[in-house]
Amino acid sequence: MYRGEEASVANLLAMEICRFRYARAAPMHRGATPVFAGLKGGCKMRVQLPQNPIARMFSIIVAFYCLFFAWWFLGGKSVVERLGNRMTEPWADFEVPDNAVHLEGLQVTSAARILTVCNKGKEDWNNVLIQIDKGYVAALDKLRIGECKQIPIETFATASWKRLPAPPGLEVTKVEVLATVARKGHAWSPAHNLPAGAKK
Secondary structure (H helix, E strand, O other), X not given: OOHHHHHHHHHHHHHHHHHHHHHHOHHHOOOEEEEEOHHHHOEEEEEOOOOOHHHHHHHHHHHHHHHHHHHXXXXXXXXXXXXXXXXXXXXXXXOOOOOOEEOOOEEEEEEOOEEEEEEOOOOOEEEEEXXXXXXXXXXXXXXXXXXXXXXXXXXXXXXXXXXXXXXXXXXXXXXXXXXXXXXXXXXXXXXXXXXXXXXX
C-alpha cells in the first residue's frame, strides 16, 4: 500500500472516530457540527446556536427601551411636556385689555337661534372674538366695514381646549365683541329681538 493510500485510510478512520465522538457527545453539544481538521488538527466542534424568535424579539424590545430612555433623559421629556401644554391651551382668550378702545358700530340681532353681528363702524375688525352668555365664544377672521355675519348659537363653544358646544336651550342676553383695529377694541350689546321674557 502506498503512502498516499495509507494517509487517505488514516484520514477516513480519524473522520469516522470524530463522527463517533460527536454522536456520543450530541446531548451535550446541541447545535454543534463536527469538523475534522486533519490528523494534526483532530476533531473539533463548530457550534452554531439556533435562532430563537422569542429571544430575538426580547433583545429588540430591550434595545428599543434603552434608546427611548436615553432620548427621554436627553430632552424628550421637555418635548412631550411642551406638546401636552400646547394641546391643552385654550383655543380662544377673551380677555379685555385695560387700554382697549371702544369698538364703534356694533349691532347685534337674534332670531331663530342665529346671531347676526354687524360692523357699522368706520374701521375693519380683525381677529374677531364674539362671546355670549356663560363664556361661549365664536371666532371670525375679519368683519369689514358695513359687513354682517350670521352665527348659529350652536356653533359657539367654551374657550378651553375641550371646545364644549353651547347647549341648545341657552338664552342669549348679552353679546361681547373683542377685535383688533388700530389697537385692541371692545364693545358689548344686548341681543335685540330676543324672545319674550329674556333679560336685557
